[in-house]
Amino acid sequence: MNYTKVMEAVKKIKETYSGKPRIGLILGSGLGVLADEITAPTVIKYHDVPYFPVSTVEGHAGQFVFGKLEHQEVVAMQGRFHFYEGYSMQDVTFPVRVMKELGVEILIVTNAAGGVNELFHAGDLMLISDHINFTGTSPLIGQNDDHFGPRFPDMSDAYRLDLREQARLLAQNLEIGVREGVYAGFTGPTYETPAEIRMMRTLGADAVGMSTVSEVIVANHCGLRCLGISCITNMAAGILDQPLSHEEVIETTEQVKETFLTYVKALVGNVK
Structure with missing residues (x-):
C-alpha cells in the first residue's frame, strides 16, 4: 500500500472536513442506517476521494459520514x-489506513454474518472475540511500509479484550442479549457449503462472513484498537433446511435495526 496515495486521499477529505474523528465505524450490509444518526453530518462520496474503490453491493451506500454521535467525533x-467485488485486499482495506491518518483511534467494525453455532438465532448480535482467516490471502502481503506498521504485526488481541469487556457491561446495563464468538472470514461471493460449515464448527467458528478479517488485520497493523460486532442474519448452510439469500440478510438487519442502533450508539458514547 502506497503511503503517498493514502495521504492524497486524506488531503482531499480535509478540504471538506476539518475535524478529527476519534472513532471509526465500518457499517455492514443493511447496517448503514447508523450513519443516519450522526448529527451535523458531512457526507463525502467514495468516488470523490482519490484511489477509493466504489461499493457495488445492495445495502452499501458508498460514502463517508463525518460528524457527532453521542457527543463523540466519528467517521x-x-x-x-x-x-469478491474484484478489488485487491489493499483496495478493500485502503479506507482503514485513511481513517487512521484522519485521527481515528478506535475502530468499530460491524457485519452481517451467518450463524455457525447452533445455539445462535437469526437476529442475535455477537461480539467478535477472534477470527479465522479463510480468505487464503492477507492485505499485508508485499513490501511493508514502516509508515503504517511493523512487518510482522501481533494479532493475539486483535479484537481488544478491554473494549469487549466494556461492550459486555453495556449490553447488560441495556438489557440487550449479546453473544460472543469467533468469526470465520471467507472470500465469497458464494455462500458456504454445508460441509464447509461443519468444518468451521469443528475448528471453533461461531459465525461466518465475507468481510471484516482483512480490515481488522490492517487496523491492528496500523495501531487501531478494534471492536467487532456481527449481526447474525441467518443460520449458515446445512443448519436449517432452506436456501440462503442476500434478501434475507437485508430483511433481518431491518428487523434488528433498533436494537443495533441502541447498542452501537451506547458503545460510541462510552468506550474508553
Missing part, C-alpha cells in the same frame, strides 16, 4: 468493499 463508512 462512519456507510458501505464497505469486498474482495
Whole structure:
C-alpha cells in the first residue's frame, strides 16, 4: 500500500472536513442506517476521494459520514468493499489506513454474518472475540511500509479484550442479549457449503462472513484498537433446511435495526 496515495486521499477529505474523528465505524450490509444518526453530518462520496474503490453491493451506500454521535467525533463508512467485488485486499482495506491518518483511534467494525453455532438465532448480535482467516490471502502481503506498521504485526488481541469487556457491561446495563464468538472470514461471493460449515464448527467458528478479517488485520497493523460486532442474519448452510439469500440478510438487519442502533450508539458514547 502506497503511503503517498493514502495521504492524497486524506488531503482531499480535509478540504471538506476539518475535524478529527476519534472513532471509526465500518457499517455492514443493511447496517448503514447508523450513519443516519450522526448529527451535523458531512457526507463525502467514495468516488470523490482519490484511489477509493466504489461499493457495488445492495445495502452499501458508498460514502463517508463525518460528524457527532453521542457527543463523540466519528467517521462512519456507510458501505464497505469486498474482495469478491474484484478489488485487491489493499483496495478493500485502503479506507482503514485513511481513517487512521484522519485521527481515528478506535475502530468499530460491524457485519452481517451467518450463524455457525447452533445455539445462535437469526437476529442475535455477537461480539467478535477472534477470527479465522479463510480468505487464503492477507492485505499485508508485499513490501511493508514502516509508515503504517511493523512487518510482522501481533494479532493475539486483535479484537481488544478491554473494549469487549466494556461492550459486555453495556449490553447488560441495556438489557440487550449479546453473544460472543469467533468469526470465520471467507472470500465469497458464494455462500458456504454445508460441509464447509461443519468444518468451521469443528475448528471453533461461531459465525461466518465475507468481510471484516482483512480490515481488522490492517487496523491492528496500523495501531487501531478494534471492536467487532456481527449481526447474525441467518443460520449458515446445512443448519436449517432452506436456501440462503442476500434478501434475507437485508430483511433481518431491518428487523434488528433498533436494537443495533441502541447498542452501537451506547458503545460510541462510552468506550474508553
